[in-house]
Amino acid sequence: MMDVVMPQLGETVTEGTVTRWYKKAGDAIRADEPLFDVETDKVSSEIPAPVAGVLTEILVPEGVTASVGTKLAVIRESGASAAQTAGTASAAQPSTRAGTASTAARSKPPRADAAERLSPVVRKLIAEHDLDPRAISGTGRDGRITREDVLAHLSQRGAVRPVAASVEAPPLIPAGAAAESAPLNSVRRRTAEHMAKSWSAVPHVLQAVEADFHKVEQARRVAGDNWKRREGFSLTYLPFILRSVSIALAKFPRLNASFAGDHLVLQPRINLGIAVDLNFEGLVVPVLKDVPQKSLPQIAREANELVQRARTNRLKPDDLTEGTYTITNNGAFGTLITAPIINQPQVAILSTDSIQKRPLVIETEGGDAIAIRPVGMLAQTFDHRAVDGAYAAAFLREVKMLIEGRDWVQALQA
Structure with missing residues (x-):
């Protein structure tokens, strides 16, 4: 059993x-x-x-x-x-x-134990609007209050709320313009709640460095079609960034941490969350665990698998837990630099934006020269309660040096 x-x-x-x-x-x-x-x-x-x-x-x-x-x-x-x-x-x-579908759909009078029978989502919504659950009629099973019941109650309350005759609110939109109400789906709503909580509670600081992805691009060209033919997907910049960040976090453990009350807990494992956009309807952050113990090809395969499962709603519960640091990427949309919001209770998050060919001053045996290189920004937001600017900047410099200096062609053959 x-x-x-x-x-x-x-x-x-x-x-x-x-x-x-x-x-x-x-x-x-x-x-x-x-x-x-x-x-x-x-x-x-x-x-x-x-x-x-x-x-x-x-x-x-x-x-x-x-x-x-x-x-x-x-x-x-x-x-x-x-x-x-x-x-x-x-x-x-x-x-x-x-019961039957028809009886379940009918509104039932509120029960005395309504407050004890609320789902987490409904409980949070009621608390945010300071509502009394006993005043809300439930249409769910056995009179249970659903999210839609709360929203309907709020709509009715707003419709009958008296407004002082002497106060005339200015129109928010031009007269005659058509407005559309767009309710948030559950993923978008949870994302909004989590981001608002993090932004209001954490002192965010942004730092950024410019990185030359020349050696990464060399490795991607060498692997090229053979990689896609063998693995079934293209080799992106993400696994190289994941590998670099995992190595750097081992040297800067205060960024691989989380807050527990007034204590900073340094995490023994390096588990990297990958923010995945769900067709503009919200974000989900699956976690690639124990990244330093994985080879670059293994990181590429497992990261691609996580992203694909996230986009097709096939993530398992374990895929969403135990993250210690998060990476988000808007580069596909051509962004230059992004200031991401920290994924609490973590203390830092890295944004990777678009990588574009740009003129760059490089050192050669004959002196300085101008070269066309693939360049992108690495922007990290960190919690100033956990570390100071110098520590966070040193971490960013380490990530940059790893991206620019490692033999990535050799790493792909591991």
């Missing part, structure tokens, strides 16, 4: 809400097949089955919030005796789909 428990989708996450079961009690399931969806105040994720077998029991139905580690369901593994779980599956079935 295998217990399915509520996963921890983030280092500070303590609970999650089951939003969908893909199977019902008694159904067969394959290992790694989607089993259920869970939503927290940080992320929404599809959770795969840990083993193959039969889903014998569902203990936490859709719409219910449970603490991390709570037993959600039971799977009888393939080959296990059916007698071990006789009667269990049939007893669990009624709890998985109570």
Whole structure:
């Protein structure tokens, strides 16, 4: 027998809400097949089955919030005796789909325990607007309050809120202009909340250096078509940057750290988060773990796999945890320099922008010369509580020296 428990989708996450079961009690399931969806105040994720077998029991139905580690369901593994779980599956079935779609959609009066039955997302939304959950009618299972219920309540409250007759607010848009309300999706909303919290709580400082990617470009040209033919994807600048940052962080551990209260915790592992844009609808940051222990080709393969899974909503819970430093890249859009917001509780984040051919002064045996080189900015935002400017600048200089000075052709053959 295998217990399915509520996963921890983030280092500070303590609970999650089951939003969908893909199977019902008694159904067969394959290992790694989607089993259920869970939503927290940080992320929404599809959770795969840990083993193959039969889903014998569902203990936490859709719409219910449970603490991390709570037993959600039971799977009888393939080959296990059916007698071990006789009667269990049939007893669990009624709890998985109570009621009908029509009754679930009707608004129900608020229950006395409404405040204790809120999902993390709904609880945060109610707290932000200083609402009383007992005043909100829920349309979810058993009268549970959904995010849409809160938004509808806010809309109604705004519509009837009295305005003093002597005060006339100026129009925000020209008279007659058409305005469109664009509600935020869950990923965009969580991104906005996290960024606003970080910006308001952390003293951000930006520093940047210009790096010559000539040797990186040489390695990419040498690998070229052979790499893409063999691996199935193009070799970008990202793995070279990941490798350089991981080496530099080993020398500057105070940037590979996080805050815990008034303490700075230096992390023993170097796990690099890669910010991935989800078609302009928000960001997700999968984590490439233990980067210094990986070869450059391995970094390239694993980073590409993480990015592709992020863009197709196939990330696993473990892909989103234990990050110690984050890298974001807007270079595909031609940006010159970006000032990124720190991904708390981390203390620094690096932005890599577009790499363009530019005239650059280089040293030769005959003296200084002008050469056309691929050049890009490396911009780091750091938490001034963790380090001072000199320390952060020395780290940036180290990353620059690694990018410009390593034999990347040789590194690709490792």
